[in-house]
């Protein structure tokens with residue numbers, strides 16, 4: 074659909090909502106769909122009728138990559154603090170690499186992707202898989218089919234076409250490659266837990282996400298059991314939901330900062346004032362950086378990485394605003410459109426972090442005009458982990474380096490075109506030239 078109309082779905086839905094209103098019934102292909110584009114109706118769906126809309130539709134992507142939608146049976150754990158050494162190490166590695174490229178053009182987007190996925194993998198799987206880079210590229214390719222707008226998602230009764238659809242065969246192949254990597258990760262954990270050192274079981278403090286999943290694998294005695302497919306789908310979920318969203322947010326934030334040098338300078342002043350004495354960033358103090366936090370909030374408002382949240386589907390009929398919503402209606406909530414609605418935001422299309430400095434608006438699902446993490450019982454369970462994974466890398470990038478655009482490019486010319494997948498990234502990779510500000514601690518760590 075989006076290719077035909079030349080815009081991305083969240084943009085098309087906003088234009089339609091401007092014309093036909095914020096609670097719109099559409100038939101997309103054969104699928105009855107309600108598109109919600111106002112905080113009042115978002116609240117109706119995600120608070121008043123939360124239970125009815127807590128299901129997700131079974132799309133082609135979810136059926137194949139998520140093992141018939143057997144993922145997310147429960148929220149992942151969020152021992153955010155305990156992953157601090159992992160974050161520090163990965164980010165120091167990234168700083169070292171950037172320091173060795175000072176004055177040269179680098180593909181910052183690619184490096185951010187790698188290190189964010191590195192943090193997620195090490196937190197979730199104990200270490201980076203030996204097939205880390207391949208796993209990232211499989212994920213990237215498969216996510217382009219995840220938005221739920223494939224032919225077969227829109228015409229479910231024509232499933233004979235589905236069987237020969239190029240999307241299905243591509244996804245099947247990607248799944249086979251991903252499965253091999255995921256099975257290796259599981260196998261390594263099973264072996265590790267068999268080792269004599271681990272006799273008596275992995276200690277709770279060192280158990281990673283996969284260890285926790287394996288404890289619930291096929292064990293009814295714990296009152297809750299996961300099948301092999303559940304375990305594999307959950308590993309996939311964490312890798313994609315955890316890494317991709319954070320990397321996309323950092324990338325947009327850096328692009329906005331490069332386009333707005335005054336804001337970049339203000340952020341660097343805040344960060345450098347605090348860390349200059351130490352000569353390095355300290356995670357414990359990043360939580361007090363008010364301006365940096367406002368930058369992250371503003372980035373999530375303008376560039377919500379999951380602009381249409383994840384689709385939902387009604388499990389029984391209900392009434393909203395005098396309309397009867399039948400069972401199995403798909404619900405699309407346009408968080409991106411609400412985040413840019415002039416009714417709620419002054420200068421909605423401008424990047425102004427100051428708007429959040431003295432504002433009580435947060436993204437925990439209470440202010441429905443601002444829901445980059447969703448709301449209700451399907452709200453993102455990874456908010457804290459996601460936020461620190463964005464704030465900390467930004468603090469490192471802004472503390473240690475100044476940033477210039479290559480080839481004499483002007484900051485206002487930076488292309489902010491969006492690219493569709495289930496997350497919305499910038500179409501172009503961010504190529505920048507790092508200039509050293511204070512890299513003494515990175516150089517020291519290089520030396521040994």
Ligand code: HEM
Pocket residue numbers: 145149310311314315316318319322377378379382383384444445446447448449450451452453454455456458459460463
């Ligand atoms: C900047 C970072 C992130 C953003 C913007 C984000 C955004 C979202 C959004 C919009 C949803 C859908 C919510 C809804 O439908 O109401 C979601 C779901 C989810 N997120 Fe995140 N997320 C981020 C980071 C993370 C991280 C770090 C993890 C895990 C470690 C994670 C795990 C999940 C999972 C498992 C779901 C599915 C929840 C469910 O269906 O019940 N996310 N996220």
